[in-house]
Structures are given as C-alpha cells and as structure tokens.
Amino acid sequence: MGTGQASRIRLTAPGHDISVRLRTKLTAGSVHHRPAESQQSRTEIPRDLGHFVNPSPGLVMLPLGLHFLAALGTALASLLSLLLLLAVSRQLWTLGWNVRRDRGNKLPLPKGSMGWPLLGETLHWMVQGSKFHASRREKYGNVFKTHLLGRPVIRVSGAENIRRILLGEHRLVSAQWPHSTRLLLGSNTLGNSNGELHRQRRRGLKARDALHEYLETAIGEKLQAQRLLSQPDALSLMLHSARENGRELNLQELKEAAVELIFAAFSTTASASTSLVLLLLQHSEALEKVRQELGQHGLLAPCQCPLERPGNSGAQRRLGSRASRPGAEGCPPPTPRDSGSLADTSAMPGESRSQSLTEPEAWHFPEAVPEREGPGCECEPLLRLDTLSRLRYLDCVVKEVLRLLPPVSGGYRTALQTFELNGCQIPKGWNIIYSIRDTQETAAVYLNPDTFDPDRFGPERDESKAGRFNYLPFGGGVRSCVGRELAQVILKTLAVELSSAATWELASATYPKMQTVPVVHPVDGLKVRFHRLDGMATK
Numbered sequence: 001m002g003t004g005q006a007s008r009i010r011l012t013a014p015g016h017d018i019s020v021r022l023r024t025k026l027t028a029g030s031v032h033h034r035p036a037e038s039q040q041s042r043t044e045i046p047r048d049l050g051h052f053v054n055p056s057p058g059l060v061m062l063p064l065g066l067h068f069l070a071a072l073g074t075a076l077a078s079l080l081s082l083l084l085l086l087a088v089s090r091q092l093w094t095l096g097w098n099v100r101r102d103r104g105n106k107l108p109l110p111k112g113s114m115g116w117p118l119l120g121e122t123l124h125w126m127v128q129g130s131k132f133h134a135s136r137r138e139k140y141g142n143v144f145k146t147h148l149l150g151r152p153v154i155r156v157s158g159a160e161n162i163r164r165i166l167l168g169e170h171r172l173v174s175a176q177w178p179h180s181t182r183l184l185l186g187s188n189t190l191g192n193s194n195g196e197l198h199r200q201r202r203r204g205l206k207a208r209d210a211l212h213e214y215l216e217t218a219i220g221e222k223l224q225a226q227r228l229l230s231q232p233d234a235l236s237l238m239l240h241s242a243r244e245n246g247r248e249l250n251l252q253e254l255k256e257a258a259v260e261l262i263f264a265a266f267s268t269t270a271s272a273s274t275s276l277v278l279l280l281l282q283h284s285e286a287l288e289k290v291r292q293e294l295g296q297h298g299l300l301a302p303c304q305c306p307l308e309r310p311g312n313s314g315a316q317r318r319l320g321s322r323a324s325r326p327g328a329e330g331c332p333p334p335t336p337r338d339s340g341s342l343a344d345t346s347a348m349p350g351e352s353r354s355q356s357l358t359e360p361e362a363w364h365f366p367e368a369v370p371e372r373e374g375p376g377c378e379c380e381p382l383l384r385l386d387t388l389s390r391l392r393y394l395d396c397v398v399k400e401v402l403r404l405l406p407p408v409s410g411g412y413r414t415a416l417q418t419f420e421l422n423g424c425q426i427p428k429g430w431n432i433i434y435s436i437r438d439t440q441e442t443a444a445v446y447l448n449p450d451t452f453d454p455d456r457f458g459p460e461r462d463e464s465k466a467g468r469f470n471y472l473p474f475g476g477g478v479r480s481c482v483g484r485e486l487a488q489v490i491l492k493t494l495a496v497e498l499s500s501a502a503t504w505e506l507a508s509a510t511y512p513k514m515q516t517v518p519v520v521h522p523v524d525g526l527k528v529r530f531h532r533l534d535g536m537a538t539k
Helices: 047-053 057-099 122-128 130-140 159-166 179-185 195-225 234-244 251-263 266-282 284-296 314-319 341-346 359-364 385-389 392-404 436-442 484-501
Strands: 006-013 016-023 042-044 143-148 151-156 173-175 410-415 419-421 424-426 431-435 502-506 528-532
Touching: 122 130, 122 143, 130 143, 130 151, 130 436, 151 159, 159 419, 159 431, 195 234, 266 284, 266 392, 266 484, 266 502, 284 392, 284 484, 385 484, 392 484, 410 436, 431 436, 484 502
Parallel strands: 151 431
Antiparallel strands: 006 016, 016 042, 143 151, 173 410, 410 431, 419 424, 502 528
C-alpha cells in the first residue's frame, strides 16, 4: 500500500454536511481508505459554519480550568499526605514514650500530651506562658505529663502531691534544673549539687545565715581577743565550713560572705517588693489598716530632728528623715550610750562609731544608736526586729502577697526511681516540675483564692494551717529557701517605710500585665508616682 495518500472524513451537523480531506501517511497494516483527491489536505466548510468550527472564548478557557483543577487536586493530595504523615509521626512519638514507661510498675503514666516529635510542647509553652500550665491542669488534673525543652516532664501541683516530692529529696527525686539554667549558674552551685556536696554547701549557707545576726559582735570580740571562742558560734561554723574545703577565711572574707548572702536573691526579693507595692496600690483598704497598725506601735510619730547638722553621718540623717517637719529646733550632738569596744574595733582609723555602722546593723545593736534628745527633738522609736515581729497585720499582708504572686513559680526535680504519685507512675529519669503558683491558687483551704485578702492569715481564720504544703512561696524540704527570714524582714521594712513616709499612685494609664518567667514582674515595669507626706512628688 502506498504512502502520502489522503483520507476523507465527513462531519455532519444539523442541516449541514462537511467534507474534510486529510493527507496522511500510511504504512503497511493501515486501515483501508479512499484515495485522496489532491496532494494537499483541503477542507470544505460553508461560510455560515464558521461559528461552529471556531470555538468561543469560554471553550478556549475550559482546558485552562481543567489544568488548574488538576494542580489544586495535586496540592490537596500533597497536603493531606503531609497531615497524615504528621499525625502518624505524632502517634508514633507518643507511643514511643508510652513504651518507655517502667514495665515493672503496673500503674499508667499520667495523662497529658507529649506534643510533636522532637519539639514536644515547647513552642506552646513559650507562646502561652502561664496559661499553658493552667489549661492543661484543667484538662488533665494536678499531675500531667508533657515534653518541654527536649525532656519528658511531669507537672505536679496540689499540697499532697508536692509534699511527697519535697519530702522525697535524695530518695525519690533529686534537684535538676534545665540545661540552660545549669549553664548560667555553673555546675558547682548549691542548686546543682547533690548528696554530701549539697549538705556541705548548705551548712556553709546556714553559717552565713547565723552570721547575719551575730556578725558585728563576733567580729568585735575576735578583734579584741585575737583568738577563737571555745563555744560554737556562727563565726566558728563559717570557719569550720571553710576548713572542710582546706582553706582559712580572714575578716574581710567573712564580711563579704555576709553581704553576698544579702544580695544573693536580689531578683526574687525585688519581684516580691514590686508585687507588694502593686497590691497595696490596688487595695487601699489594706494599706490603711497597715498605717493604723503602725500608728498603734508609734511608728507614724513625726520626727522633729533636723536632717542636716554638723557631725551628722548619713545613717543618722536617715534615722531622722521620716516625715521630718521643717523649722524644728536642733538636737544636741549625739552622745553614744556606751563607748565600748565595738566602736573601737569595727571602725576604721579616722572614722567615728556611727560612720562604721549602717542603718540595718543598728537594728541589732541599739547601743550604737545615739540618744535623740533636746528641745523640739521628738523622733519615733527606731525600727527593730522585735517591733517588726509585733506587726501582725503587716505579717498577714506580706504572706498574702507571697501567696498571690509568689516570685518563683515552681521547682525542678528528677526522679531517682520509679514511684507512684496520684495513682500514676513517675518513671525513673523523668523531670518533675512542682508548681508553687498553681498549688497556692487552687488549694481548697483558701476562701476565694483569687482575691487579695490578708485577713485569711489572721488568728481568727489562718487558712494556711489546714496544710503545710498549701503555702510554700519559699519551697520546702531540705532545699527550702535559706534566706526566707531575711526576705520577709526586707518586705516588712519596705512596707513600713513606704506606708509611714509616702503615698503613691499609678503613673501609667493601666495596671501592667504580670509576666511569670523567669520571676514574677510587670511586663513594662511598674510606673508609680510617690508623694512624700510633706507634699513633694517623686516618680
């Protein structure tokens, strides 16, 4: 059969007959067809059928629409495949952690979610902040599992649960801070040490705590006698702790150690101080009760001693500065009650006795405070520790501040062995976060726990007596805060000084939002305008 022949195709339409000649190349085995009439293909189309052969624009767009739908279908299929892959990987991730549970313990793992592979729920935690823990506590209960910062974590709240954690130190759990915290603090700190090393360093800190009370007297006696006392005292404990590490401490190092203790927890003390100012600002009735109590103890009496006079040291000027009245008559030069050895031994050459003692030190050593007598000189009694201890309502205010806004939200532990907690198993090696804030906010012993109510700690109610671990702003167990007493003294002193010397008001349009990480603090700071009782304002 030849090639280059033509074939005829007939198209029919209503009322028309169309003949189309097509030149085709045929090969052996081709179907039979009629011979072509010419060398070139030719189409015979009536003029009035142009609209039938040339399609409309809508028909031209039809193939493009089909291509778009095909691409969309492919994208949807890829998306569904990706979602399916993520869902399967998340299930495998969760299953993998469930498989790692302690098979020797029949109890189940706590409820909760392990999040996404590798990431866990870290991103949710970073974005949601404290709402993350609150939402999961409401969903899963007081003990739930999660995955944060690359580690499986058990979040614990509730007094009984936390009691088991804190009293199980060195037996069920050990202290374990996040890797980032360990890098910042170092590996040899008290918080990152365990066992004998932790006990040794804690003894050293206890010595510093005792030294805060007896430092000046002990130093004076040591400088006079040039020998150690036979009976154990704070200084002996400090020196003994140093000898355990193979070294001796000199006097200057002892003083530096005491100062270090005072400023060691600056961030948490500053957080609590800010919360105190904020809550007293928001609850004027509590501030008024504080002032009434101060008046009952003579801490609101005005001082008529002038701020400046020859021979006054900075400490003396501060002692006479509270609510001073202008135009008061001068006081005679200060006369020490006792010119004993403390002044001679603690003052540097060329310094007077008063210059060598700061105001907080004068709280412990009344003999270092001059008599303030003379015409028109009526100063209020010096604020002392025993006076602070008698301010019952102020003590309730400080406790309520620390309950409602604890500076630290919780603590970290690592399970040393698998144990039971709240009907679930806590596997060995898993991290545990016990929540101070959640426990104090949700404890059933507190009436209206979201309300600032200092009277809840008063003798008539004392809601905290219902359970030791319902109130733990300083933690608990062997790792409780060693500076708790000092922190409370600082907060009470701040409240006394501010309440007796000034009023204050918010200097911004609205109250700031409180952030809880790393410690409780206002997001953009607390802007407050203070008004001294003599009418001057300071922002």
